[in-house]
Amino acid sequence: MSDLPEVPSPAHEPEKKPSAQLLTFFLDGQEYGVDILRVQEIRGWSAPMPIPGAPPYIKGVINIRGDVVPIADLRERLCLPPFEYGATTAVVVLRVRYKNRDRIMGVVVDAMSDVTTVPGEALKAPPTFYDSSESLAKEIATLDDKMITILDVDCVFGDQAA
Amino acid sequence: MTKSLSDIQTELLGTFFEEASEGLQQLEAGLLALEQAKTADPDTINDVFRAAHSIKGGAGSFGLAEVCALGHAMESMLEDFRSQRVAPNRESLAALLEGVDWLRNALDARLAGSSLPISDIDGFCRQLEILRGSAGDAPPPAVPPAAEAPQGGAFIVDFVPLPRILETGNEPVRLVRELARLGTATVTTDVSRLPPLADIDPTLCYLGWHVEVEGSDVSRKAIEEVFSWVDTDADVRIAAKTVGNEPVVLDAHAATAAGPAPTHEPKPPPAAALANDARAEGAIGSIRVGVDKIDLLMNMVGELVITQSMLGVIDDESRLDSRRVEQLREGLGLLARNTRSLQESVMRLRSVPISIVFSRFPRLVHDLGQQLGKQVELKVLGQTTEIDKTVVEKLGDPLVHLVRNSLDHGLETPELRRAAGKPEVGVIQISAYHHGGDVVVEVRDDGRGINRERVVQRARQLGLLGPNEAVPEDPIRDFIFAPGFSTAAAVTDVSGRGVGMDVVRRNIRALGGDVFVETTVGKGTCISMRLPLTLAIIDGQIIRVGQHAYVVPLLSIIESVQVEPKRVSKFQGKRELYRLRDKLIPMIELGQVLGLHSWQHSEESLMMIVEADNAPVGLLVDELLAQQQVVVKSLETNYDRVPGLSGATILGDGSVAFILDTTAIGRLVRGVPGNGAHAA
Amino acid sequence: MAKIMTVDDSNSLRKLVASALQAAGHNVSEADCGQTALSVAQTTSFDLVISDLNMPGMDGLTLVSQLRKLPAYRSTPILILTTEMDPAKKQAAKAAGATGWLVKPFDPAQLLATIRKVLD
Numbered sequence: 001m002s003d004l005p006e007v008p009s010p011a012h013e014p015e016k017k018p019s020a021q022l023l024t025f026f027l028d029g030q031e032y033g034v035d036i037l038r039v040q041e042i043r044g045w046s047a048p049m050p051i052p053g054a055p056p057y058i059k060g061v062i063n064i065r066g067d068v069v070p071i072a073d074l075r076e077r078l079c080l081p082p083f084e085y086g087a088t089t090a091v092v093v094l095r096v097r098y099k100n101r102d103r104i105m106g107v108v109v110d111a112m113s114d115v116t117t118v119p120g121e122a123l124k125a126p127p128t129f130y131d132s133s134e135s136l137a138k139e140i141a142t143l144d145d146k147m148i149t150i151l152d153v154d155c156v157f158g159d160q161a162a
Numbered sequence: 163m164t165k166s167l168s169d170i171q172t173e174l175l176g177t178f179f180e181e182a183s184e185g186l187q188q189l190e191a192g193l194l195a196l197e198q199a200k201t202a203d204p205d206t207i208n209d210v211f212r213a214a215h216s217i218k219g220g221a222g223s224f225g226l227a228e229v230c231a232l233g234h235a236m237e238s239m240l241e242d243f244r245s246q247r248v249a250p251n252r253e254s255l256a257a258l259l260e261g262v263d264w265l266r267n268a269l270d271a272r273l274a275g276s277s278l279p280i281s282d283i284d285g286f287c288r289q290l291e292i293l294r295g296s297a298g299d300a301p302p303p304a305v306p307p308a309a310e311a312p313q314g315g316a317f318i319v320d321f322v323p324l325p326r327i328l329e330t331g332n333e334p335v336r337l338v339r340e341l342a343r344l345g346t347a348t349v350t351t352d353v354s355r356l357p358p359l360a361d362i363d364p365t366l367c368y369l370g371w372h373v374e375v376e377g378s379d380v381s382r383k384a385i386e387e388v389f390s391w392v393d394t395d396a397d398v399r400i401a402a403k404t405v406g407n408e409p410v411v412l413d414a415h416a417a418t419a420a421g422p423a424p425t426h427e428p429k430p431p432p433a434a435a436l437a438n439d440a441r442a443e444g445a446i447g448s449i450r451v452g453v454d455k456i457d458l459l460m461n462m463v464g465e466l467v468i469t470q471s472m473l474g475v476i477d478d479e480s481r482l483d484s485r486r487v488e489q490l491r492e493g494l495g496l497l498a499r500n501t502r503s504l505q506e507s508v509m510r511l512r513s514v515p516i517s518i519v520f521s522r523f524p525r526l527v528h529d530l531g532q533q534l535g536k537q538v539e540l541k542v543l544g545q546t547t548e549i550d551k552t553v554v555e556k557l558g559d560p561l562v563h564l565v566r567n568s569l570d571h572g573l574e575t576p577e578l579r580r581a582a583g584k585p586e587v588g589v590i591q592i593s594a595y596h597h598g599g600d601v602v603v604e605v606r607d608d609g610r611g612i613n614r615e616r617v618v619q620r621a622r623q624l625g626l627l628g629p630n631e632a633v634p635e636d637p638i639r640d641f642i643f644a645p646g647f648s649t650a651a652a653v654t655d656v657s658g659r660g661v662g663m664d665v666v667r668r669n670i671r672a673l674g675g676d677v678f679v680e681t682t683v684g685k686g687t688c689i690s691m692r693l694p695l696t697l698a699i700i701d702g703q704i705i706r707v708g709q710h711a712y713v714v715p716l717l718s719i720i721e722s723v724q725v726e727p728k729r730v731s732k733f734q735g736k737r738e739l740y741r742l743r744d745k746l747i748p749m750i751e752l753g754q755v756l757g758l759h760s761w762q763h764s765e766e767s768l769m770m771i772v773e774a775d776n777a778p779v780g781l782l783v784d785e786l787l788a789q790q791q792v793v794v795k796s797l798e799t800n801y802d803r804v805p806g807l808s809g810a811t812i813l814g815d816g817s818v819a820f821i822l823d824t825t826a827i828g829r830l831v832r833g834v835p836g837n838g839a840h841a842a
Numbered sequence: 843m844a845k846i847m848t849v850d851d852s853n854s855l856r857k858l859v860a861s862a863l864q865a866a867g868h869n870v871s872e873a874d875c876g877q878t879a880l881s882v883a884q885t886t887s888f889d890l891v892i893s894d895l896n897m898p899g900m901d902g903l904t905l906v907s908q909l910r911k912l913p914a915y916r917s918t919p920i921l922i923l924t925t926e927m928d929p930a931k932k933q934a935a936k937a938a939g940a941t942g943w944l945v946k947p948f949d950p951a952q953l954l955a956t957i958r959k960v961l962d
Binding site: 218 | 852896947
Binding site: 048060070 | 710755756758795797799800801805806807810812817818819
């Protein structure tokens with residue numbers, strides 16, 4: 001857990017941007033993050049039941065304590081090359097708002113990373129050349145040694161067949 | 163926790179509004195029935211009277227003066243009918259129906275926190291009075307009569323109850339106590355008639371009392387009040403005390419001993435009351451329960467069913483000794499039965515008869531028909547069809563719109579109908595029925611139907627169909643639900659410019675259902691809404707297709723057969739048909755439909771023949787597994803509607819299995835996306 | 843502190859009466875129709891029964907006369923609630939065996955004052 005010290009703000013400066021608390025994970029060697037408040041749980045991978053007619057990145061549904069939860073392959077969703085699921089593969093179960101309703105959905109990631117608090121000043125808008133995941137990237141967090149792409153969870157399940 | 167009485171009264175006000183609303187429905191339905199019947203049915207009049215009487219009484223008790231006044235005016239007129247002083251006629255019934263609207267508005271105003279001005283109400287009440295031809299009764303006391311200003315005085319009261327007074331439940335000692343409470347009193351008990359102890363009959367009263375009472379609250383009226391219940395069971399003399407202490411006997415209420423002694427043989431209840439009892443035999447007390455409590459209960463029952471099936475799985479795989487296995491089996495069997503009956507009871511809790519939604523239509527059709535100058539008969543079928551309470555609420559508006567459409571655009575005027583050789587009175591029929599796990603609600607009219615050509619024209623006009631584009635197979639189905647689509651030449655204010663149909667379909671789809679149209683020019687139109695029964699624990703047949711398990715609702719299954727290759731024939735080169743006895747059944751590669759593209763049916767495949775729009779189809783599956791109850795989980799909760807699936811369930815081993823919607827699968831395969839405008 | 847049963851098919855009015863009585867410390871049971879009240883009375887004894895007159899199924903007067911047939915209720919105080927009390931109704935009530943009546947609408951204070959005539 002890396003808690004960076006907060007930079008004191010002079011009285012006349014505009015209000016400080018709030019820091020972001022993230023759950024981070026790896027996809028294709030890159031680190032990504034989602035708002036920790038949206039994370040319901042983290043599970044290991046189990047084969048989902050495929051849904052007929054679903055978009056290719058939605059692998060199917062699984063049973064989580066009686067709820068039927070759709071699972072998306074985040075690599076595929078971000079147009080990253082496919083990767084064989086292994087021991088570190090995890091499923092992050094998120095609370096998502098889509099089409100005016102709150103839902104529970106899961107995304108498959110290569111490996112979990114950490115829970116991190118990123119100070120407001122480290123948050124920037126995503127650069128425009130991230131075209132494939134453009135609609136998904138909310139912000140970029142730049143820290144000393146790395147960069148975390150923060151995803152907007154509500155966009156992960158966009159463009160489904162209605 | 164102590165609530166003040168006024169808090170409680172405010173809480174109960176909500177209950178009163180609900181009751182009043184139901185009462186108004188009954189009132190309205192009864193009045194409409196009276197209007198249509200040739201002779202006035204006394205039972206209906208009674209029901210209508212009672213409904214008005216209840217609303218009046220309740221309004222009075224809750225201090226809603228104007229509502230009470232309205233209720234009273236209507237009750238008076240209804241009392242005339244009830245006592246047969248006057249027979250109901252068109253004019254009086256129309257006025258009473260107007261009264262129903264007044265009551266509704268008055269209650270709505272109160273609900274919104276204001277109240278209709280009493281002057282308006284008085285105006286209408288006076289109209290009713292004029293119709294009644296009476297001078298008008300004195301308005302009812304809408305609030306309890308103001309307490310009489312204390313007069314003050316001194317009185318002497320002699321109270322001698324008849325011996326049998328105790329049998330009435332009145333206790334003389336308490337009455338004397340109440341009398342004494344009015345002011346300062348001196349009480350003397352007269353025991354002269356008391357027999358020896360051995361002869362005392364404890365059920366009789368032998369005592370008398372002489373009370374002198376005075377005070378600022380003491381008045382003749384107050385004293386009479388105290389004894390108001392026992393004037394025929396006691397000798398009560400009230401005398402004003404004069405200065406000279408000479409009691410001046412002004413009043414004497416004496417039970418005439420020689421008079422008819424009221425006995426405790428109750429008069430035989432009049433025949434009407436007996437008949438009422440007989441009618442009420444089936445009526446049982448009821449309570450109101452919040453829907454959220456039912457939801458909770460439903461979830462728990464769902465979990466119970468899953469748990470029970472998990473235990474069933476353990477039974478299959480266990481290596482316990484045979485005796486224990488028997489015990490286990492017995493226990494599980496019992497559990498299964500108990501769970502089943504629990505589930506049935508709980509499901510019944512949240513289901514309500516669709517009559518709740520249908521009840522507004524007689525009045526609506528009646529008024530609208532008059533407004534549009536059309537003669538219409540409304541038929542309602544399937545009122546007892548049960549439907550989930552939450553669905554019921556959302557069904558109302560779409561249904562109203564469809565009925566309005568039928569009345570406005572579908573039905574022709576009497577002249578046109580006559581010219582077309584149809585009876586002048588048009589028929590609109592709304593019906594509801596269960597069909598394989600769904601509820602179907604239909605609005606059918608025998609009007610002019612929807613003209614295919616005009617639909618195509620309009621579609622081109624709106625740009626939905628290109629000028630050179632070929633007309634699709636079923637243009638009505640494809641275009642009629644487009645926003646802004648209406649072929650009506652003139653827009654009446656009744657149903658607006660075709661904005662309805664797209665909203666109707668959207669609303670129904672939001673409930674997980676769909677809307678379908680069937681129409682014949684000149685003959686009529688039928689719009690049907692299909693809604694899934696959201697509450698579902700259904701009996702299902704688990705099947706295997708490839709590596710995955712699916713569930714087919716038992717209700718949809720006709721039979722299953724082993725595929726005999728010689729009975730298979732190809733139709734137009736691509737569809738395979740199976741000859742089963744005298745029928746040709748289309749065969750469906752279920753694996754393909756379900757997106758398992760590498761799946762092929764094999765020699766061992768079975769064909770499961772299922773219902774799909776009354777035209778059976780055969781699904782090719784690999785294996786039939788167990789039959790069990792499954793809890794239907796909606797796919798839309800976290801995902802979306804999937805055509806061909808009516809939901810998902812969790813099997814005993816924890817895996818997810820989809821539940822197949824055989825009707826939708828049939829349609830998908832026939833290339834009929836959505837509705838089936840097929841020959842019946 | 844008495845055991846009282848209130849009978850009225852109108853939930854709001856019945857609860858109005860019940861809550862007023864409960865606030866005064868009485869133990870109140872409710873029945874929403876005459877039939878239920880009669881069944882309950884056969885296995886439970888009350889110190890007082892208060893019933894509406896106008897109810898579907900078994901009306902108030904019928905309930906009163908049926909109750910009086912039960913040995914335990916021969917002299918139990920039974921009050922009926924009514925919107926008017928003309929002499930004919932008074933006679934009918936007494937003939938059925940009612941102890942007394944209460945004219946609607948009444949406020950809780952009036953209710954409590956009235957039942958003092960039959961309860962401590």
